[in-house]
Amino acid sequence: MASLRGELPSLMNTLLICVTFISLSCCEEFAKSYRRPNIVLILTDDLDIANGGLTPLSKTKKLIGDAGISFTNAFVASPLCCPSRASILTGKYPHNHHVINNTLEGNCSSIVWQKTEEGHTFPALLKAFAGYQTFFAGKYLNQYGHREAGGVEHVPPGWSYWVGLEKNSKYYNYTLSVNGKAQKHGSDYSKDYLTDVLANMSLDFLQYKSNFLPFFMMVSVPAPHSPWTAAPQYQNKFNTTKAPRGPNFNIHGKDKHWLIRQAKTPMSNSSIKFLDEAFRKRWTTLLSVDDLVEKIVKQLEIRGELDSTYVFFTSDNGYHTGQFSLPLDKRQLYDFDIRVPLMVRGPNIKPNQTSPLLVANVDLGPTMLDIAGYNVSKTQMDGMSFLPIMEGLVNSTGWRTDILVEYEGEGSNVTDPACPLLGPGVSECFPDCVCEDSYNNTYACVRTIGPSANLQYCEFDDNEVFVEVYNMTADPFQLTNVARSIEQEVLEKMNRRLMILQSCSGQSCRTPGVYDPRYKFDPRQMFIGQSWQQSRLRQKI
Structure with missing residues (x-):
């Protein structure tokens, strides 16, 4: 990839001649053959892997996981939405990007965040220095759109097309910032169900974007975050499903921090009923995400762009439902809250691969910049590119052994x-x-x-x-x-x-x-x- 950098000036001159003297179709084929790969990142909200979170996503596993590589040891830098999303965008650990929780006071989408970090995210670098057209749709940071942080009129730098959800995950009755203009949605499924709205907007971007430039598309869906509102056709699915009763379910967290020890063991029937219903509803919301993934992959295939596109699928943090008698949430240090799904398909990635090597969400930005041919060493990112792992160029003796x-x-x-x-x-x-x-x-x-x-x-x-x-x-x-x-x-x-x-x-x-x-x-x-x-x-x- 690096060898192409020196060829860019002559390539651009040739492309200019093509645009001037030859047919448009010729230019399109020429541009496709020399441009950097496209990148798609699909980010879920609170999707675990330790407790079967991928089970409802059969099409996603087939279209991304089976078609590429699945990482069995992918972790987040912090088990909470806003700090974790900040780590994805900046490639930094929380002690470096200083987003500590989901509040404005905790630097979540604050003015300070905007002035210090937002202009240096990997999408901003992809757009400014790697020439990518960029598209965002969905949940950004939990306090995005807050009046004290610029409202929905604020469009973060680095995005050619911006569709940002105001504040936290919802499925109905929300406001989107469409390139800085408020677009309000109600409760009509055919027009307002957020997962489907994001899918349709993503397809529109793929249809109307420039064919001469590579693109980066980030689709950040609400599922399976609360309030766990499924599409009408999926509301009655998984009616007999309950949260897994693994060895750490509904037991006392002995020898652990006091916060874990204070949980009531055994849990009351009301707590178990509550968490089982939440678990079932979480799965129902994921069925629409599965549809979204299928639509995006099929559209890429129809447009002849699938083979030149990396598609990433992951989550901002894990989740627990009854482990150590904690009814449901995240925020804890255990694998069920910090380990997440990560699947990638793309050029030079052989299908049906599984990697046990240790990766973290601070690595996503460096990896995508590496794909774009950007020199990651020029950044202050804490993560490292795992592109060599995906291409089979690294084994366990040449990779890191720990993350924070x-x-x-x-x-x-x-x-x-x-x-x-x-x-x-x-x-x-x-x-x-x-x-x-x-x-x-x-x-x-x-x-x-x-x-x-x-x-x-x-x-x-x-x-x-x-x-x-x-x-x-x-x-x-x-x-x-x-x-x-x-x-x-x-x-x-x-x-x-x-x-x-x-x-x-x-x-x-x-x-x-x-x-x-x-x-x-x-x-x-x-x-x-x-x-x-x-x-x-x-x-x-």
């Missing part, structure tokens, strides 16, 4: 009247007074996957300096916290790696991990320049 996951908990100073016993500092309380978040549900984790290790190491920023460690090979459901029994050397390695990742930026985030053969552990570097949490860690373990 970080989350800053939310909680009010006012006691929730529905849960007075929990006191102030908590939020997101669900049926039967089970708390799903709190101000000290603030943690950072190293998720490690390598030839000789599959581990998760997490530190909480609280008065306990609580630590959770899981051997994912022996304990894939994270039932037993082994922080007090694991080898001291492993704890020291993981603590040191966490310190490095929490302060990393750009290239330093991509240095060898603790289980990478290139990594050399020096115990003399332990506890140098550590934060107060880490200085106390040695005493607590």
Whole structure:
């Protein structure tokens, strides 16, 4: 790909001659043969993989997964919508893009975000420096359209065509910003069901875009986020479906952070009924997403562009429904909340591939820039391109072994009247007074996957300096916290790696991990320049 850069001036001159002297059809064929690949990113909202989230998406799995590569170890940098979406757009960990939660005060689509990060997202680079025409449709960041952040008139830089949903996921009765102009929608299925509206707008873009330039299209659907409103034809599907009863379902989260231990075990019948119904409804909303994927792929095929287009399918975070007796939400450090689906098809990707290599959503931007021929090293992105993995050019010994996951908990100073016993500092309380978040549900984790290790190491920023460690090979459901029994050397390695990742930026985030053969552990570097949490860690373990 890089070799084409030097040829661009002469190619542009030839193309100009073609436009001037030869037929339009000739120019179209010439442009297609030399331009960069097209890129499509389909982003779902709260779609898990650990609890069967892909089950309803049979057409998506066939058209993208079976036609390309599926990553079994794809993770998010933060298990919450706005920080995770900011990581996708910027290629940065939350400690570098500074979006910490879904509120305007938490930098979600704020003026500060707009001034510091929005102009440097990978779509902005694709448009400004790689010559892509860009299209966005759907949910952007949770506070997009807020009056204090410019309203729906604000169109983020980098988008040739913009269809942004005002604020959070909805299916009916919402407002779209169509290139900065408000377009209100009601509750008529034939005109307003958001997943279908996004599908139709995407097809319109494919039909009316320029045929001379490559394109990037990002379609960000509401499903399967609450309020879990299915299209009429799918409302009665999965009527007998219940949330999976795996080994970590409806059990006490012993040896875990207090927030997990406070959940009532066993759950009440009302909580179980509530989460089962939510699980079923989530699946019904995904059937329209499956239709959307089919429509886009078929339209690309009809237009003769499918073979020159990379199609990505993923989610902003996972989800739980009853694991460790938490009724339903995200925000936790466990695999069901941080591991997501990731499937890609495209040029030079052989079909029916599965990769166990460790990738994260901070890698999406660098990968797409790499596809476009943009030099990722020029950016300050923390992620790395996994295009070599998709093309079969990298094996497990040449890839990273760990990534960072970080989350800053939310909680009010006012006691929730529905849960007075929990006191102030908590939020997101669900049926039967089970708390799903709190101000000290603030943690950072190293998720490690390598030839000789599959581990998760997490530190909480609280008065306990609580630590959770899981051997994912022996304990894939994270039932037993082994922080007090694991080898001291492993704890020291993981603590040191966490310190490095929490302060990393750009290239330093991509240095060898603790289980990478290139990594050399020096115990003399332990506890140098550590934060107060880490200085106390040695005493607590």
